[in-house]
Amino acid sequence: MFQLLLSIYTACPVYPWLGGVWSWEAVVVKSSVFARSGSSAELSCSYSTHAAQGFTLEWRYAAPGSPAFQAKRVLYYNGHLYWVDSWESRMALVQNPPTSGVASVKILSVQPSDAGLYICDVTNPNDWSGSGQGLVNLTVLVPPSVPDCQLSGSTYMGNDVTLTCKSSQGVPAPIYSWSREKGAAPLPPTSMVEDQRSGSLMLTNLTAAFTGTYTCRASNDLGEAACNGDTAAVVGGVLMGVFLVVLLIMAVVIYLCCCYRKRAHQHTEKNELRWV
Known part of the structure; x- marks a missing residue:
């Protein structure tokens, strides 16, 4: 009985209001980020799976008030790095390539229009237990x-x-x-x-x-x-x-x-x- 209860607890997410870090399975992010307009902002995201064949990383963005399922792709990595629209000139990977457990990105000059929900999505077909998502809410001051x-x-x-x-x-x-x-x-x-x-x-x-x-x-x-x-x-x-x-x-x-x-x-x- 003790082992069953322990396994259920460890599989549950750690919610933002319990300490500011949100995790879903193997993906861990800082759930709330505050940055002054014009400064840089780091959206923290880490994972524990070992990047192998088929490993992909995707960042998506949803404007304030938009549901997460309507988030639009910002970055996609599957052996090569692909930026969508104009994000490449304003955003950079903290670790490039993002294959050693760090999927964080940094917005170089935050604008009020950058506020909203960011989704860090890690997928590893060779280790589904190490795949998952993390949600980051960016507030621009x-x-x-x-x-x-x-x-x-x-x-x-x-x-x-x-x-x-x-x-x-x-x-x-x-x-x-x-x-x-x-x-x-x-x-x-x-x-x-x-x-x-x-x-x-x-x-x-x-x-x-x-x-x-x-x-x-x-x-x-x-x-x-x-x-x-x-x-x-x-x-x-x-x-x-x-x-x-x-x-x-x-x-x-x-x-x-x-x-x-x-x-x-x-x-x-x-x-x-x-x-x-």
Whole structure:
């Protein structure tokens, strides 16, 4: 019974969350690889079978979100090395030829488009127990790109508006923070709702105190980038609200003046008729 349980255990894979190394039978890989954009990244893969006649090594790649069975061939070795598409200029074998237990490859200059799942497939017809696959997930770390700042909502006094900030690139996902220019009077905390994950800043019940420059910063472990909100629209909206109020008051005053003059004129005409 003990020997049976032991054989079942050793045949099972070692999962990534148990130590970062994934193995299926005789193939062992490092399951998760992180590399900064522009740097090199080594995708580790080793095997224990002895390379003989018919031995083949294949690397395949699947973009993020694609299932493993749709992975496309990158490299194929069966006595001769074959690269697919443009991978030869960007990838190299760590051991060439890969016939001494090391099937690792190195990406020379990692780009964000290289992120995804890589499959190391070793096949030896003379030793099927030494054949197998290993899966490597490559994450490309990217500093935040310059975010896009936008404003939504009608910027009149008393209204609510939302400033949004979003970077098109950034791994890990950026954290967003909003700030005003130095020296600006602080706004009531109850008038601002900020979401650092989505990059939104809601301003409620606009008044003249909200005028100014709003800056959004997107940051992660690799760097930060910033953009300014469309504060002119906020300022213009608030001033437009004040302007409209002034116009309304002026219109009422003009109307009352016209009414007064008209009544005065009518009163004068009546007095003249009576005199005649």
